[in-house]
Amino acid sequence: MGGASDRRDGQSGAAGGASAADRPDKVRNVVLVGHNGAGKTTLVEALAQATGAVNRAGRVEDGASVSDHDEIEQRQQRSVQLSLVPVEWEGIKVNVLDTPGYADFVGELRAGLRAADAALFVVSAAQDGEGIGGATRLVWDECAAVGMPRAVVVTHLESALAGFEETAAQCAAELGGDDPDAVLPLYLPVHGPAGPDGHAPVTGLAGLLSQQVFDYSSGERVGAEPGPDLLPRLQEARNRLIEGIIAESEDETLMDRYLGGEEIDVKTLITDLERAVARGTFHPVLAAAPAADGARQGLGxxxxxxxxxxxxxxxxxxxxxPVTAPDGSPQPPLECDPEGPLAAEVVKTSSDPYVGRISLVRVFSGTLRPDDTVHVSGHGMEDRGHEDHDVDERVGALSSPFGKQQRPVPSAVAGDLVCVAKLTRAETGDTLSSKDRPLLMEPWQMPDPLLPVAIEAHSKADEDKLSHGLSRLVAEDPTMRLEQNPDTRQVVLWCLGETHADVALERLRTRYGVQVDAVPHRVSLRETFGAAATARGRHVKQSGGHGQFAICDIEVEPLPVGSGVEFVDKVIGGAVPRQFIQSVEKGVRAQAARGVALGYPVVDIRVTLSDGKAHSVDSSDAAFQTAGALALREAAAACRIHLLEPVSEVGVMVPDAYVGPVMSDLSSRRGRVLGTEPAGPGRSLVRAEVPEIEIGRYAVDLRSLSHGTGRFSRHYARHEPMPAGLATKLRQQAEEGEHTR
Structure with a gap:
């Protein structure tokens, strides 16, 4: 590390990926983070090839590629799900977790962060790329908050516009925060002769600590001494690196010795560097590029x-x-001990058309073996369509993924990642533990899905399969929430963005054979009376034998917001027999639930039953229910009905530079800005109340407005009267048949 050695032939991996680890210290779990197009998947392929897991053509033994993806990823030319590629280097199993870079799949990223012990931030050096990006900086800050070790890998060095040192300086400035000297390069690129276009390709790397050059131009890493023209450039960067390492050293005498002119031993520097990296206080910047055709090792x-x-x-x-028992009672903290109690977590769930459900599991304690019976606990996600569950299941085969292959492994020790087959009840986020000592892990933070997508089955055959397909879809993706709205009678998938929604609907079609159509999403409006009204409900029918006879007179008056529906009995003299008073109330409430104008529930009214008539033979419970409903409809026809719309409390967290545009945008959505408050260094929280009909696409619009750096939350506050103009427009649409319930 740091260019301390020139003995690295990269021939330590086993073809087809890494075998199972037998000890936790033989495992490294690393997640790749970066924006879409930064080169994460290409880097995974380069690491697999450098370790010998794939051949020089990038293929495993049977011709499959380590980067083979599902049909959706191939069609969209982007990663949309977390993938694991295990490789082996010098006897160490490295579980490389490749995450999507697109903001819609941040749930997959968070799952990768949960499963990993360190993060590699992949940043493009091409000046026409997105660079670091606001969303990447947010993830960096989240990792810093929990002390996760991080390093930076600069890619796209082959681009004519690439600039490694400029990119490294940008990383130090934007990611280093108050300590930019904690984000520094360990190597500098070495350029070969310039081509006809004037571009000098990167052919090797110069180690700043060892001051050796590692040349990759032959397709193999070859050590050499730096030329005299390179030494001045190396010395300046080397001095800064040494100062950065010493500043993070636990040896407080090291800085004084260095400033006193003492030459610090390279081995001491490397030891301190490794400790600082593991503690998460120093973040090396490295460079990487894919191998050339026919070469085995890619640059870096x-x-x-x-x-x-x-x-x-x-x-x-x-x-x-942290863990508790499923009932919430405290449990001793876990340790990463293969002999300890079993505690593992499902970080990803997927479905294979041949194998069935496959769960990617991180083992935190104990050892997981095939055919074990484990306890599966899932709690705390009922609001997203995941019912609390505690069941015992038998573990199927354990395997290590590589591309589309699943290679059997005998066990998975604490610290390792493994795929588990046939856990039919386990969902993403669930805890696997011993059936004799059930445990429940504290869930990781998942983003709230805030983009509603209303769907309908395309055909009757699809309708029969829809419920099953949706339940499996939501089980795989906890960032998605399924809602069956009783007011609008719509099935709504709440997603993180438009691409997230597109992928979900595509998976329903291709994986579960369910074709659905997206339809306009409707918010849950309410109706109320704009003034007092009186009406008579008359239900009289005679057709031989027992007829139907019920007459009731009611008075309706509006009440303050939030009052609901009140029913008052003021019948005098038994005009309506006592046994039918409740029948009238049932009819009134049933009609209020169905609506009286546009089919939305009626609220905030008092209905007073003042008079009526009954027949000794023909009156019945059903007749008076019908009369009560008719009376409410007649009263509604006699006065103005107001529409009430739901209003949400919205909190928008953005960098300070976007506070003004966010406030203006919320105001344009008929929002009332309540104020702002600090939300951390350089960030503010804008609080507002906004009609829900105005923020249906806010998840997409805020991302565009804040360049991916904004987040928001929403919570229902109350219903308020809708502006007359908008209400009139909805009525006109209803009359024209464009607005359907």
Whole structure:
């Protein structure tokens, strides 16, 4: 690490990925983070090739590619799900977790962060790329908050517009925060002769600590001494790196010795560097590029593997998540011990057309073996369509994924990642533990899905399969929420964005054979009376034998917002027999629930039964229910009906630079801005009340407005009268048949 050695041939991996680890200290779990197009998947392929897991053509033994993806990813040319690629380097199993870079799939990213012990932030050096990006900076800050070790990998060095040193400086400035000297390069690119276009390709790397050059131009890593023209450039960067390492050293005498002119031993520097990286206080910047055609090692792959295996922490150095019993009672903290109690977590769920459900599991304690019976606990996600559940299930085969292949493994020790087959009840986020000692892990933070997508089955055949398909879809993706809205009678999928929604509907079609159509989403409006009214409900029918006879007179008056529906009996002299008073009330309330104008529930009224008539033979419960409903409809026809719309409390968290535009945008949505407050360094929280009909697409619009750096929350506050103009428009649409319930 740091260019300390020139002995790295990269031939330590086993073809087809890594075997199962037998000890936690032989495992490294690393998640790749970066915006879409930064080169994460290409980097995974380069690491697999450098370790010998794939051949020089990038294929595993049977011809499959480590980067083979499902049909959706191939069609969209982007990653939409978390994927695991295990490789082996010098006897260490490295579980590389590749995450989607698109904001709609941040749930997959958070699952990767949960499963990993360290993060590699992949940043494009091409000046026409997105660079670091606001969303990447947010993830960096989240990792910093929990002390997760991080490093930066600069990609796209082959681009004519690439600038490694400029990108490294940008990383130090934007990611280093108050300490930019904690984000520094370990190597500098070495350029070969310029081509006809004037571009000088990167052919190697110069180690700043060892002051050696590692040339990759032959397709193999070859050590050499730097030329005299390179030494001045190296020395300046080397001095800054040494100062940065010493500043993070636990040896407080090291800085004084260095400032006194003492030459610090390279081995001491590397040891301190590795400790600082593992503690999460120093963040190296490295460079990487894919291997050329026919070459085995891509530029920087060996250096990156050295950093991961030597500098990143083992699972033993990371504290497992807190646990309780399923009933919430406290339990002792876990340790990463293969002999300890079993505690594992499902970080991803997917379906294979041949194998069935496959659960990607991180084992935090104990050892997981095939055919074990485990306890599956899932709690705290009922609001997203995941009912609390505690069941015992038998573990199927354990396997290690590689591309589309699943290779059997005998067991998974604490700290390792493994795929488990046939856990039919386990969902993403569930805890697997011993059936004799059930545990429940504290869930990781998941973003709230705030983009509603209303769907309908395309045909009767699809309608029969819809419920099953939706339940399996939601089980795989906890960032998606399923709602069956009783007011609008719509089935609504709440998603993180438009692409998230598109992928969900595509998966319903291709994976579960359910074709659905997206329809306009309707908010839950309410109706109320604009003035007092009186009416008579008359239900009289005679057709031989027993007839139907019920007459009731009612008075309706509006009440304050939030009052609901009140029913008052003021009948005098038994005009309506006592046994039918409740019948009238049932009819009134049933009609109020159905609506009297546009089919939305009626609220905030008092209905007073003042008089009526009954027949000794023909009156019945059903007749008076019908009369009560007719009376409410007649009263509504005699006065103006107002529409009430739901209003949400909205909290928008954005960088300070976007506070003004966000407030203006909320005001344009008929929102009332309540104020702002600090929400951390350089960020503010804008609070407002906004009609829900105005924020149906706010998840998409805010991302565009804030360049991916804004987040918001919404909570129902109350219903308020809708502006007359908008209400009139809805009525006109209803009359024209354009607005359907």
């Amino acid at each position: 792959t060996v250096e990156l593997l050295e950093l991961v295996t030597r500098g990143f922490p083992t699972p033993l150095e990371r504290t497992p998540p």
